[in-house]
Amino acid sequence: MRIKxxxxxxxxxxxxxxxxxxxxxxxxxxxxxxxxxFRSMPRAEIKKIRGQINKVGVFVNAPIEEVLQTVDDCGLYLVQLHGDETPRYCEKVADYVGVIKAFRLREDDNILWKIKDYQDVADMFLFDTEGAGYGGTGKKFDWSVLKGLNIGKPFFLSGGIQPEDTDLLKSFAAEPVAKDLFSIDVNSRFEISPGVKDMNKLRPFVTAVKQI
Structure with a gap:
């Protein structure tokens, strides 16, 4: 299983x-x-990062020109659009770089209706937890809302995934919907402080997830 x-x-x-x-x-x-x-790293430092890891830029309702310039300046492999970007917006960005369109889900959402206009204009989807703002909430949504669905496009599973969730991930990976599961996405539950990751939590988690 891939990890972001x-x-x-x-x-x-x-x-x-x-x-x-x-x-x-x-x-x-x-x-x-x-x-x-950009509070911590300038563009040139991000661009200099090498290795096998793929750099993904997360944007929220940014001007298209700004997104594309940042892709070039920072050497990004993919962009994740986490705001209210329209299908047309996604299509324009996707002409230049691979696009992950994020959707913040509530339990009563008609997910297939929510994603249908983006099927042909985004390369991948990401499902996260609905919150008050545009950032991650650190909370898990009910993954069962995805059960039985045919997403029809590779997707990232996000939203409050934590070190103890390997058994839940294993169970989810056995569901038919997981045929389209491309990667999981983790963040705040593996931090010492915002933006500073706890490697002592990440290492055993990565090892366990790679065995699923």
């Missing part, structure tokens, strides 16, 4: 993730986030 660790603010920690075999490192380019990467 989001909210990275240190090149050294990104390289540690790379050594663990983590496939994706997320950098948040949303100024209101406590993990806004």
């Amino acid at each position: 660790v989001c909210g990275m603010t240190s090149a050294e920690q990104v390289l540690q993730l790379d050594e663990m075999g983590v496939e994706f490192g997320g950098f948040i380019f949303y100024p209101k986030s406590p993990r806004y990467v």
Whole structure:
């Protein structure tokens, strides 16, 4: 199972993730986030990060030109659109770089209706927990709302995943909907403080998840 660790603010920690075999490192380019990467790292430092890990930029309702410029300046592999971006917006960005469109879910959402207009314009989806703002909540949504669905596109599973969740992930991976599960996405539950990851929690978790 692939893993994305989001909210990275240190090149050294990104390289540690790379050594663990983590496939994706997320950098948040949303100024209101406590993990806004430009508070800690300039563009050139992000671009210099090398290795097998793929850099993902997280944006919220940013101007398209700003997104594309940041992709170039920081050497991003994918962008994650975590705001209210329209299908047309996603399509324009996807002409330049791979796009993950994030959806914040409530238990009463008609998920297939919510994603239908994005099927042809995003490369992947990400499902997160509905919250008051645009950032992650650190809370888990009820994954059972995805059971029985045919998402029809690779997706990331996010929302409050924590070190003790390996058995839950194993169970979810056995569900038919998980045929489209591309990666899990973790963040705040593996932190010492916003943007600073706890490697002592991540290492055993990554090892366990890689065995699912």
